[in-house]
Amino acid sequence: MSDTADTGVTRAEYCAVACAEVFRGDGEVMASAFGTAPALGARLARLTFAPDLVLTDGDAALVDGAPPLGARPSSLVLESHMPYRRVFDVVWSGRRNLIMMASQIDRTGNQNISAIGPWARPKAQLVGVRGAPGNTVNHSTSYWVPHHSPRSFVEQVDVVSGVGYARAAAAGPSATKFHEIRFVVSNLGVFDFATPDKVMRLASVHPGVTVEDVVGATGFELVVPDEVPETRVPTPEELDLLRTVLDPRSTRDREVPA
Amino acid sequence: MADKRTTLDGFVGELADGMTIGIGGWGSRRKPMAAVRAILRSDLRGLTVVSYGGPDVGLLCAAGKVAKVVYGFVTLDSIPTDPHFKVARQSGAVEAMEVDEGMFYLGLLAASQRIPFLPTRSGLGSDVLAVNPSLRTVRSPYDDGEELVAMPALRLDAAVVHVNRADAAGSGQILGPDPFFDELFLGAADRRFVTTERVVATEQLAEGGPIQTMCISRLLTDAVIETPGGAHFTACVPDYGRDEGFQKEYVTAAGDPDAWAAFYQRFLAVDEDGYQAATREAADERAAAKSAKEGA
Numbered sequence A: 001m002s003d004t005a006d007t008g009v010t011r012a013e014y015c016a017v018a019c020a021e022v023f024r025g026d027g028e029v030m031a032s033a034f035g036t037a038p039a040l041g042a043r044l045a046r047l048t049f050a051p052d053l054v055l056t057d058g059d060a061a062l063v064d065g066a067p068p069l070g071a072r073p074s075s076l077v078l079e080s081h082m083p084y085r086r087v088f089d090v091v092w093s094g095r096r097n098l099i100m101m102a103s104q105i106d107r108t109g110n111q112n113i114s115a116i117g118p119w120a121r122p123k124a125q126l127v128g129v130r131g132a133p134g135n136t137v138n139h140s141t142s143y144w145v146p147h148h149s150p151r152s153f154v155e156q157v158d159v160v161s162g163v164g165y166a167r168a169a170a171a172g173p174s175a176t177k178f179h180e181i182r183f184v185v186s187n188l189g190v191f192d193f194a195t196p197d198k199v200m201r202l203a204s205v206h207p208g209v210t211v212e213d214v215v216g217a218t219g220f221e222l223v224v225p226d227e228v229p230e231t232r233v234p235t236p237e238e239l240d241l242l243r244t245v246l247d248p249r250s251t252r253d254r255e256v257p258a
Numbered sequence B: 001m002a003d004k005r006t007t008l009d010g011f012v013g014e015l016a017d018g019m020t021i022g023i024g025g026w027g028s029r030r031k032p033m034a035a036v037r038a039i040l041r042s043d044l045r046g047l048t049v050v051s052y053g054g055p056d057v058g059l060l061c062a063a064g065k066v067a068k069v070v071y072g073f074v075t076l077d078s079i080p081t082d083p084h085f086k087v088a089r090q091s092g093a094v095e096a097m098e099v100d101e102g103m104f105y106l107g108l109l110a111a112s113q114r115i116p117f118l119p120t121r122s123g124l125g126s127d128v129l130a131v132n133p134s135l136r137t138v139r140s141p142y143d144d145g146e147e148l149v150a151m152p153a154l155r156l157d158a159a160v161v162h163v164n165r166a167d168a169a170g171s172g173q174i175l176g177p178d179p180f181f182d183e184l185f186l187g188a189a190d191r192r193f194v195t196t197e198r199v200v201a202t203e204q205l206a207e208g209g210p211i212q213t214m215c216i217s218r219l220l221t222d223a224v225i226e227t228p229g230g231a232h233f234t235a236c237v238p239d240y241g242r243d244e245g246f247q248k249e250y251v252t253a254a255g256d257p258d259a260w261a262a263f264y265q266r267f268l269a270v271d272e273d274g275y276q277a278a279t280r281e282a283a284d285e286r287a288a289a290k291s292a293k294e295g296a
Helices: A003-007 A011-021 A036-047 A084-093 A132-138 A165-171 A211-216 A236-246 B008-013 B033-041 B055-062 B083-090 B101-112 B127-131 B182-187 B202-208 B244-254 B257-268 B272-295
Strands: A030-033 A054-056 A061-063 A078-081 A096-101 A104-106 A141-145 A181-186 A189-192 A201-205 B020-023 B047-051 B066-071 B095-098 B117-120 B136-139 B147-152 B156-166 B189-199 B223-226
Touching: A011 A036, A011 A141, A011 A181, A011 A236, A030 A036, A036 A054, A036 A096, A036 A236, A084 A096, A084 A132, A084 B101, A096 A132, A132 A141, A132 B101, A201 A211, B008 B033, B008 B223, B033 B055, B033 B156, B033 B189, B033 B257, B033 B272, B047 B055, B055 B066, B055 B083, B055 B244, B066 B083, B083 B244, B101 B117, B101 B147, B101 B182, B117 B136, B156 B182, B156 B202, B182 B189, B244 B257, B244 B272, B257 B272
Parallel strands: A030 A054, A030 A096, A096 A141, A141 A181, B020 B047, B020 B156, B047 B066, B066 B095, B156 B189, B189 B223
Antiparallel strands: A054 A061, A061 A078, A181 A189, A189 A201, B117 B147, B136 B147
8 A cells, every 4th residue: 555556645745845844944035956856945945834934046146935846936936045155144144044965975864975985095086065064054954865876875975065974073062963864755755863862763754655665775784764754745725836837848857756 | 446357367377286176155046157268268277176066077087187086965056967077987097085065165264264174963874984985083172072073174285166247356246146166166266266157346345235144354355356257157146147058058968978978079179269259159159959849
């Protein structure tokens, strides 16, 4: 029995709703979301349970409401000017909640987008650490990994870009003061760090995925509770928003195939 | 007011081997590409390039101009990474200083304020401190006693930025939505160059847009160079968007030595007018190929 069969909810839709949950309870903060499921999640949250959330146009403005994916710039209602220099003011003020992507993520929540292999002479140079070091010690950060595998969920990342719990603790109180890795959402499930030693725990599996699937696709020892719930089913309102308002062309299925 | 107008040759003539050069813009947006191309045509070598990196970094690396890159990222925006920069890093051809992009901002700010460093939480706990052993932390002298990263000033020998409009005296106007960190690049540098789509009379600046768009004062400018299309193929809105077709050609060519040699010969071994003509011709070819495909 599977919810997917019963309701026709796709995996991508579970991922979008799991990403929306990242923004629950935050109030008036700037949501930044990279990737399709996070972009949909932030918009869903804004339109339902997090009405004070502040969304960006992905360029240099804050926008009113929650525009559909790929909305024409001329259709946006702008609220405020938010050039990059001001984005850093927001980052450092802590009034931001972010979902970044991760080329690698590890057991204690370190993330890597810098390089694969030794940094000094990498096997593969990626984009660079970008804002990950600063984001993670200044405001809540979550991650989205659309291809869960032992290559992305690794024992130890090659270059610590986003700071995980153990590294923050080792760096001292200035690093831990505002540090929170809230969730990791993958195409297989949702993960948190709600363990005594702040290591990654399986919080839920998406319907249609087994715990064994997740464990087998993870390159480190995951904390697995005795009872693992399924990721919550989108409400009818959420499904309608996803399908008819935010993403009628189903770009979400290209990121996470049904 | 002094007339600060000069030429791309004049710009390159003021640079020297081994200099640290800041390049404005962000990713594949409003990069002073005409100035970068002028450096490509020069004999300059051993440069330290400081950039919110885009194809400027890739091109300069590919041409062997670069000893060191200081960056938080190098990206083409619509394409995640720059192929030449990847090769340069993976082959060990360039030295690197990779920092958080907010630390980078503070490095420019410290340099423009003529102070040695600025404290920040950003970087703590990350490998930015491990891979840059010269970075230090500093303890707050106040009761909190917090230990923070001391981001050193990123002092520049020269900086070049590209704006939509400027007057001959060096007041620059940015008409796009984000001025990025161009002001700080200029503030951090000893020699400050502004390239512009168009040089206009001072009184025409206010006709172009509100006062907030007139964000580069002549206090920050030593020289002005008119380079129409000077940010191509990066975005320079509202004058033009990114030339995605050409950027794809750039990336494709970079993947193959023969294709790159041909690309270089056609687009980069020529002067700026030659570049502009060749890229217009290439755009026509892409359009013709597309309509032929659609007609087929």
